[in-house]
Amino acid sequence: MTLIFEKRLQRSRLAAALVPFLSLFLALIFGAVILIAFGVNPLQAYQVMLKGSLGSSYALSETLVKATPLMLTGLGVSIAFRMLFWNIGAEGQLAMGGIAATYVALFLSDQLPAPLILPLMFVAGVVAGALWGLIPAFLRAAVGVNEILTTLMMNYIAILLVEYLYLGPWRDPQGYGFPGTAPFPEVAWLPRLTGRVHAGLIFAVLAALLLWLVLTRTRWGYEIQVIGENPRAARYAGINIGRNILLVMLLSGGLAGMAGMAEVAGISRRLYHGLTVGYGYTAIIVAWLANLNPWGVLLVAFLMGALLVGGDQLQVALQLPAAVALVLQGAILFFMLGGSIFVNYRIRVIRGHRAGVMKAKGNE
Amino acid sequence: MAIRSLQPERPPAQPPGPPCVVQVRGITKRFPGVLANDHIDLDVYSGEVLALLGENGAGKSTLMNILSGLYHPDEGQIILHGQPVHFRSPRDAINHGIGMVHQHFMLVETLTAAENILLGWRSAGFLLRPDQVRREVTELSERYGLRVDPDAYIWQLSVGEQQRVEILKLLYRGADILILDEPTAVLTPQESAELSATLRQMADEGKAVIFITHKLDEVMAFADRVTVLRAGKVVATLPTAEATKEELARLMVGREVLFRLDKRACQPGKVALSVENLEALNDKGLPALRGVSFEVCEGQVLGIAGVAGNGQRELAEVITGLRPATGGRVRVWGRDITNRSPREAIEAGISHIPGDRAGVGLAPNLPVAENLAMKAYRRPPLARGPLLNRQALLSFAQRLIEAFRIATPTLQTPARLLSGGNQQRVVLAREITAGRGVLIAVHPTRGLDVGATESVRRTLLEQRDQGAAILLISEDLEELLELSDSIAVLFEGRIMGILPTDEADMEVLGMMMAGESPGREAGI
Numbered sequence: 001m002t003l004i005f006e007k008r009l010q011r012s013r014l015a016a017a018l019v020p021f022l023s024l025f026l027a028l029i030f031g032a033v034i035l036i037a038f039g040v041n042p043l044q045a046y047q048v049m050l051k052g053s054l055g056s057s058y059a060l061s062e063t064l065v066k067a068t069p070l071m072l073t074g075l076g077v078s079i080a081f082r083m084l085f086w087n088i089g090a091e092g093q094l095a096m097g098g099i100a101a102t103y104v105a106l107f108l109s110d111q112l113p114a115p116l117i118l119p120l121m122f123v124a125g126v127v128a129g130a131l132w133g134l135i136p137a138f139l140r141a142a143v144g145v146n147e148i149l150t151t152l153m154m155n156y157i158a159i160l161l162v163e164y165l166y167l168g169p170w171r172d173p174q175g176y177g178f179p180g181t182a183p184f185p186e187v188a189w190l191p192r193l194t195g196r197v198h199a200g201l202i203f204a205v206l207a208a209l210l211l212w213l214v215l216t217r218t219r220w221g222y223e224i225q226v227i228g229e230n231p232r233a234a235r236y237a238g239i240n241i242g243r244n245i246l247l248v249m250l251l252s253g254g255l256a257g258m259a260g261m262a263e264v265a266g267i268s269r270r271l272y273h274g275l276t277v278g279y280g281y282t283a284i285i286v287a288w289l290a291n292l293n294p295w296g297v298l299l300v301a302f303l304m305g306a307l308l309v310g311g312d313q314l315q316v317a318l319q320l321p322a323a324v325a326l327v328l329q330g331a332i333l334f335f336m337l338g339g340s341i342f343v344n345y346r347i348r349v350i351r352g353h354r355a356g357v358m359k360a361k362g363n364e
Numbered sequence: 365m366a367i368r369s370l371q372p373e374r375p376p377a378q379p380p381g382p383p384c385v386v387q388v389r390g391i392t393k394r395f396p397g398v399l400a401n402d403h404i405d406l407d408v409y410s411g412e413v414l415a416l417l418g419e420n421g422a423g424k425s426t427l428m429n430i431l432s433g434l435y436h437p438d439e440g441q442i443i444l445h446g447q448p449v450h451f452r453s454p455r456d457a458i459n460h461g462i463g464m465v466h467q468h469f470m471l472v473e474t475l476t477a478a479e480n481i482l483l484g485w486r487s488a489g490f491l492l493r494p495d496q497v498r499r500e501v502t503e504l505s506e507r508y509g510l511r512v513d514p515d516a517y518i519w520q521l522s523v524g525e526q527q528r529v530e531i532l533k534l535l536y537r538g539a540d541i542l543i544l545d546e547p548t549a550v551l552t553p554q555e556s557a558e559l560s561a562t563l564r565q566m567a568d569e570g571k572a573v574i575f576i577t578h579k580l581d582e583v584m585a586f587a588d589r590v591t592v593l594r595a596g597k598v599v600a601t602l603p604t605a606e607a608t609k610e611e612l613a614r615l616m617v618g619r620e621v622l623f624r625l626d627k628r629a630c631q632p633g634k635v636a637l638s639v640e641n642l643e644a645l646n647d648k649g650l651p652a653l654r655g656v657s658f659e660v661c662e663g664q665v666l667g668i669a670g671v672a673g674n675g676q677r678e679l680a681e682v683i684t685g686l687r688p689a690t691g692g693r694v695r696v697w698g699r700d701i702t703n704r705s706p707r708e709a710i711e712a713g714i715s716h717i718p719g720d721r722a723g724v725g726l727a728p729n730l731p732v733a734e735n736l737a738m739k740a741y742r743r744p745p746l747a748r749g750p751l752l753n754r755q756a757l758l759s760f761a762q763r764l765i766e767a768f769r770i771a772t773p774t775l776q777t778p779a780r781l782l783s784g785g786n787q788q789r790v791v792l793a794r795e796i797t798a799g800r801g802v803l804i805a806v807h808p809t810r811g812l813d814v815g816a817t818e819s820v821r822r823t824l825l826e827q828r829d830q831g832a833a834i835l836l837i838s839e840d841l842e843e844l845l846e847l848s849d850s851i852a853v854l855f856e857g858r859i860m861g862i863l864p865t866d867e868a869d870m871e872v873l874g875m876m877m878a879g880e881s882p883g884r885e886a887g888i
Contacts, residue, residue, distance in 0.1 A: 219752045222741055225734070229727035235686065236716065236724050237738040238707035 023339035027332040052313025053306035061195030067305030069259040071204035073283035074297040076255030083227040089151030090256040091280025092158035093129040097257025100128030102271040105188035114187040129257015130250040137249035141242035180272030190266035200262030208294040390440035400426040402596040413573045415587035419813040423596040424576045432464035433457030463534035464543040478514035524555040544575040630849040633662030636833030643691035652678035654857040660833040667848030668837040675857040685709035715799035719806035725791040728780035733761035739798035768793035785816030
């Protein structure tokens, strides 16, 4: 008897609907084993996670706080992935957006009329992220440099630049040695909706709507789709691939930069190490789990936010080491990503001597 | 053990007592919704070349995939040298001496010919002995006239050479029953002739050769016997000496087939496409075009003949803006489009039916509708400023599907699920609809069955009669003679001569394709 994976002719809608739940269920069983090893009742632990992330209006707002940057960077990553441009530099683009917004808040806010400050920070953040994304796009379009390497490497540059700034020239002189810039003046604070949830969430929803409209209603979206499915056919149809790479990366980097601006202006209200905590990397997982669909990104980012917040609660309420929360998060992602194979493939069981035949066919 | 066959239908054309090496009995294979093979009986004798003739979808490839161990039959059995056998895998089959060259080669591009031949071969052992392999491969290739440089990487080889590597792979593994799936679909007449000689020699040495085809000329030229399949059933088996093309065509299609299209006299108009001293490099950076010049007028078909790899692909790509020219000029109605983008070539009026349908002409995973819109989406009514009007796109696609009789379940069906003929109709419909006068058609009927070929050729001639200037690049000489008004022969990146079609015949063209000048000056 042999098991083989067979590609489905069409994506299974049933599997697409069921897989996330089954994967989550399996991950929870797996996590239970680990929790038991730590002497914790898994049901209690899961209850803590659920309550801590979704169980109260405060918990829900904290989940949205974490979900907001994931939504924006996830949208940015997904649009680049759609045309096979592997932008894994959302973290760096986010950092640059944060830096640019911080510059405006710290150094221009006393020279400009107050109502201009936030719009200017927004524009600065978006433009900085977009330009940071444009560099690898240009290198790829003009001379064919692999964007996976350049976008990744540029993350380190941007992250270290953030560190340099808040530890060095931009360090708060009145900060008692605490690493970080001075707090932003109040005119540079992004309005909050409830709890710590800020206007960045509105940006994210509008961005998803915009992206969805671009993808389904515009000629540009059609071009992105053709490039993503067959770049050679796109070139043959007269679509300028290099130009599209530049445009898409402006959009992708701009969204990540927007996330950075929203983080510094909406949450920390200054620049410090909490800006680059890996949202840009988690965004890659968000984009994949969402199947690169804008609305899917919003949903997955929300769930991912809940997972992050719930994991923190484990530490607080049950005094579990931080690593346990990470293991649980990892397990859930592992099962989710592993399970997604069933959307495009199905398992067939083959008995007897047909097995060898089919196996050979499968290997072909 | 070989058993002397006493089959009554053994052909008289065979010398007395050739051993029947394979007996296929009652083979049936079902796929979801399709009965691909319906109780098929087939005998294969050693020392013969057997043609398996049938239209696309007749079940030829399925049957041979069963024989070579890739599929397992639902019913029936295979008797090899008198013993019933069950193959678990292609490796199992090759261990029994049966091997198959598939239509799509199964070679690793980044390995050399010798390495590919060795790849996956069990008795190759743990250590590679490159010198010995190279010697053995060279020996085999000389013996069968299968010229291949064992140290060349697969990506450097022409399609014809890659096929030789596939055949050598089987010979190296000791196959004595060789199956070739549409081997000439990718070959030029010359290469086909060479292949024919190779197959004949293998048969003379006592091997059995089966080749799948839907081309009647090949059956007549290559095979000792022919078995005709239609809709999963064997409709006839007969010696080729006793068959005629017309009879085989009727058996294969199930009705009478027209071999000649009615063609009106050419009425050339203004010069639409002119190419002057064009030069370009191939993918390896070597000169592929060395000063090509010709003109195509409105209402005229200029055929480009030539052995594959003499610059045809590069010519089409340079004209359509996909490849830079290193010298010379391309003009469309006098407008210079040399080294402009593909987009500008399209806007100058050039349509293009690419040689690689699935790789270039289509986005296989996208719906039929999106594929049909690939050229029209920039203009109204599909485009509304930067927006795309979905409704207009769908009705545009619907109109093309009806006008060009594209058989597709829905507008949303991914293009890859269509048959080859219908995929080509999608490309054709799109290019003709978007077209504004100049059509570059590369191998427009390659891999299509008789019916689809007829319809594509008819469409091309209709376009000509409506005033289109058509550059037809093909390796099918019959097609060129049938459709073209003039034929140019490309050899090593140069035009050897341009002949009016009524002065061209297979022989003259064949000479020119081999690099000889036609001996008389001829222009358009």
